[in-house]
Amino acid sequence: MPVWQVIYEELRDQGLEIIAVAFDTAGRAAVEPKIRATDIAERPAMLAGLMGWDDTLWARQAPPTYPCLIDETHLVAELYGMTNVPQAVWIDEQGRIVRPPESAGTIDMVRHLNRETLELPDAAIAEGAEARNAYIAALRDWVRHGVDSRYALPAAEVKRRLRGPGEAEVRAATHVKLGRHFYANGALVQAKRHFDEAVTLCPDSWNYRRQSMMLDPENVGQLNAGPDFWAAVDALGDEPYYPPADLAPVR
Template sequence: MDLPVWQALHTELGERNLTVITVALDSGGAADAGPWIREASPTHPSLIDVRHLVAELYGWVNVPTIAWIDEEGRLVRPGDPGWAGDYFRRMVEPDFDHAAMMAEYGRLRSHYLDAVRDWVAHGPASRWALAPEEVRRRLAGPDRDHALAAAYFQLGTVLHDEGRAEAAQGAFAKAKALRPESWSYKRQAWHLEEPGKSAGPDFWAAVKALGDRPYYPRHDL
């Protein structure tokens, strides 16, 4: 749903030196992510990260997650959820209002894209550009458990590629236990176990178990 939005922004601001790069974190590779990319027909770089290396390097635990990087290669915002929000959690409620959810989606999207436009126009003077100290604070490096979780996740993807499904799920279970806040690990493991499971009852039960805790980080834009 978001690829056409990023393509439109790339077209709009490309002449002002903005390059959009989208990365699908999908261990299923081109077979799973390719149809979505082809349907969007992007002219910006649109990549597939089968090992979730981008998430590992930047410390991301969910999708979508967005980073702003300036012309010097410096991070300006290291990990925003963009316009994603917890409004989706109402989808399983009996009185779910789809129109209200889409209105909230549209409001957050417009606000976020306007923030990107402001940054493109004003650079480091933009009110949305974070100070280097704040970027470093948000990018607190991985601890031992995070590093082990990433290693077990990589092992799980290799085992899955070799057709060793049971061993792969064992490795994924260790990754999820070591980094329980990673929804990317959860959803990818569910999907590789059984296509569609990542949006099924197990997913919704895990979301419900959050209680009042957010699924996505609170918006600060």
């Protein structure tokens, strides 16, 4: 988030707007500390490696001046079929999707993380930074060349990559709406039950799963590195936690 501010400052005069949406049922309490300057200075360097930011970008991070929206019911995840964070969608001047939801430059770094020391091997850090920089370069290319950018996908390809929702997705989203209602009214047990129903209906949704694990007020705003999170990651087997964005040109 605060590193995207660097990209924003570079590209906004060329017509790029960034809109950040936080899928956070606890709302402002969960997200505000992560956006405020005082907390940015205290962000652990480990995060830079994990997210693939190189030292230059990390050093320049600043509180976002682009809109940072709060989505307590995970509405945008439902509308776009987003299953994990961070994912991004590229939308052109006419409001058309030119890149559907995909990992926003992150690769499967959690798999390389030492779960006790929270350290990453150097090779993994280098690989992560390379993927991140390739993604940022693609974004720059699109901002510069628009529809002629090789990274702006044709409508047919966008359609092919989009995950249209099924009955399970809309039911899960309805449970999340109820879960958020009970959360807002202090009925934590009921809230959690509905998030867990959503996870059962959509086991591929890391957003629902991660939210459900961190719903307890004492966990609000914390990054989950607990045993339940790692057990869920391990249960993926060979499946990626962050499938890398497919930046290959499409003809």
